[in-house]
Amino acid sequence: MSSTRSDGGAAPPAVELRGITKRFPGVVANHDINITVAPGTVHAIVGENGAGKSTLMKTLYGMHRPDEGEILIGGQPVQLHTPSDAIRHGIGMVHQHFMLADNLTVLENVVLGAERLHGIGARARRRVTELSDQYGLGVRPDRLMEDLGVGDRQRVEILKVLYRGARTIILDEPTAVLVPQEVDELFGNLRELKREGLTVIFISHKLDEVLSVADTITVIRRGTTVATVDPAGTTARELATLMVGGQLPVPELRESTVTSDTALRLEGLRVEAADGRAVVDGVSLDIHRGEIVGIAGVEGNGQAELIEAIMGMRPVAAGRITLDGTPITGWRTRAVREAGIGYVPEDRHRHGVLLESPLWENRILGHQTRRPNARGPWIDRAGARADTERIVAEFDVRTPGIDVNADALSGGNQQKLIVGREMSGDPKVVLAAHPTRGVDVGAQAAIWDHLRAARARGLAVLLVSADLDELIGMSDTLHVILRGRLVAQADPATVTSEELGSAMTGAALDASSAAAAAGGAPEPGQPGASTEDEAAR
């Protein structure tokens, strides 16, 4: 199962995991994990969402201890009780969600918590500059963090880890937040780190990326290592088969079901942040019955605010929202929901479920006022429970029963419950923000199936996603959002993820994108027919 690369020979592996088993309170655990990471390489660990990659990395980073098995660093068995133990042994971790203080400078962020190493003054600055030059990170110590883009922030995170003396760096899904161009830059940095003798453990489920950057790939499925392969001798298809034990689902729509009835119309929608800055600016679009409209954009460009404004969770500063001809601008969330808008929230733990409540109570959430959950002022327990059973069966929510608390389920099963709930009661429109984020392949395919089926029945869907393949595959019409404005429209039939990525960073902003913003919604009946995606090239 495990294998070392044959180049070094003499040098002990940078990190070796032997028979790691973690019985974890949850659905996925690790059992009998064996991985050998050679020094000076990029070692990728791939597996679908929920396969146990993060659990494994938390073990290696000392965030919890394995129940069985041992961890060897540089050939020596070690006990890692806390992350600081791991750092002492030269293991550093860059988390998927950055842990940076926006109001501090790069230098301050780097030294924060590591003041003892080189102080906080000139010595620290010298060290930061030195590291940045040595590894070609191009980090400027005095820039304010809030002025930096996502790629720069990631480099600061890497620098933070290096500054603390790490020789092995764990990157947890580092490309999830990057557009394709930034991914290339990151890979350049990783090769630089490797050249300087550092070891990189790279966690991902994006196979093309893994194949292009890794020296060795270990595949994890259902909590255990199933294979270690050389990227030169394998293909994405083979990896996918190893990863899921079958074919990867492909997001695609078949024949168009788009009608000419407008279900949801946005006109010149403007949403302001607390300081009066526009976070959504002049957004106009139409979603027709039977149409899925995708919104592509780097996270934080107003997608979340757009959806929250439609849901009535955020005040609309200007513009109009019309649902089936009824103006719903400024309605309260409950009224918006009752009018027929379903909402699959981006952050399901914050907005989607009550973790410590049973599934059937979660079925009620968001639909408190409607049948079958309520009868007058009373909760209809029998009705809600029966309907929860229906959702569990129809949406294949894997659970022993509807009385278990939501937090006993895996993320994918929670998400299926949410999607099932939001499609109940015949909504006219569903706002789906990252509907398949963090769910396993099976659940992903199921959610896509349900979206397709609902679309065929005439549901209008607004789809926001960071997964460009999902957006391209599942959308009838595709808009690009940048700094709160719809800057381009792309034809999902012809656009590639690279083109979309460029448009998302605003690289190709020109006259036609201005036209897209000004021209507003596409002609009814011809969604996706626009060729403005030329602008993206």
Add this chain to the structure above:
Amino acid sequence: MIKSLPTPAVLGATAALGVLGTFLLDLALLAPAALAIGVAAACVAAVLLTAPADGESRALRRGLVAPTSLVLAVVVGLLTAVIADLWLIEPVAYALGALAGSLTGPLLYRRMATTLALAFVAVAVAGALAFALTALVLVGTGVDPGYTFGRMLSYGSEPNSVVTVINSATTYYLSAVAVAIGFKMKLFNIGVDGQYRLAALLAAAAGAAWALPPVLHQIAIILVAVAVGGFWAGIAGYLKVARGVSEVISTIMLNAIATGITAYLLSTDRLAVNIGSNNIGTAPIPESGWIPGIPTEFMGAGRPIFGLTLLAVAVGVGYWALLNRTRFGFDLRATGQSASAAEASGVNVRRMVVASMVISGMVAGLVGMPQLLGDSHYYALDFPVGLGFTGIAIALLGRNHPVGIAFAALFWAWLNQSSQILDIDGIPKEIAVVTQATIVLTVVVVYELVHRWGRRYEQQQVGRELGRVKVATS
């Protein structure tokens, strides 16, 4: 292992066994011992006749749920028997008790969720810890703990003590429910104290000033109290949503203001008259506004139980129904669990904050009513104070559950009452306070541990269940 029999069949069999066993043993043993053994036999039979539910660990079910239901069944049986004994002859009373016990035990064993059994065990452990700590303190001060607890037990079970316990538990219960409504929303209403004092004062003054026919009079007084309590708590709710003032701070301040206002109003120039030589209070409420007590001669006590004890029961049932059966209660619990998820589901969180504060205050307004309408009939300088703070401790002890709070209130009141005897023996009665304080701490800690363990257990349970399904289908 035999397959599970249907519940009615098991219940029938165990009930017959329990009653018959008790009846036969009664010939040889003391009635309570006979009952305990009979009920225990019924429980054991039920355990043997019941196969554990799929996927649940049999060891846990038998090791935890079975003993818990057994103990609860014996307690229920004994209580039923003792109460029935007041009217009926002993053999019949104990047969009835055995029937109740032998029905309760098997039913609990079959129906009680493992987590609920855990909760009972947690409380028992916490109680044992608290008493052990108290015993330690007693030993440290050179007093025999066995003697002390024995004195408390015998004095605390005298009929007059029982009446006092029920009466103070009534007010504690109302106060704790008021606090619990806030807790369910993650709001900390420290202001119950001020709310009930102000409400009682104004209700007493209104009751004395208005001449109304009976029934109407009482209702009017109670409505005044409810309105005043709700208004006073509503101020804190309004400040929270409109100005972002923490309800902890504002209710503490409002307590101080309420103290000031009562002191101002309770003067002979304003609402008060002289009562006795050393006391002033509002004019007494005429008899049309009194609420008669529940007579207690049958148990040999010299004073009645507050009539408004029934109101406390109704408040408890209402609290339970509101939380678990209504849309409003669902919104309230959802907001308490996750304000952001509630907001996304369409709950107007700000309105919920104000509404729950007002409801909490309305219940708080009731706290002084049993005393006012059932006993003193006026609000004077010696009106009980500090009940609002006791309510916080009791709500914590009862885990905000309507039944849990009832037990906690009774227990609290019993400690207060039974420790009165200790002064006579020269033992400091503050020992009860030690027990009260430690039990709140131990319950909170033990319960949190059990809660975490229960969640993990459930997650493992789900994992195991799904793992098995996977194996079965693949």
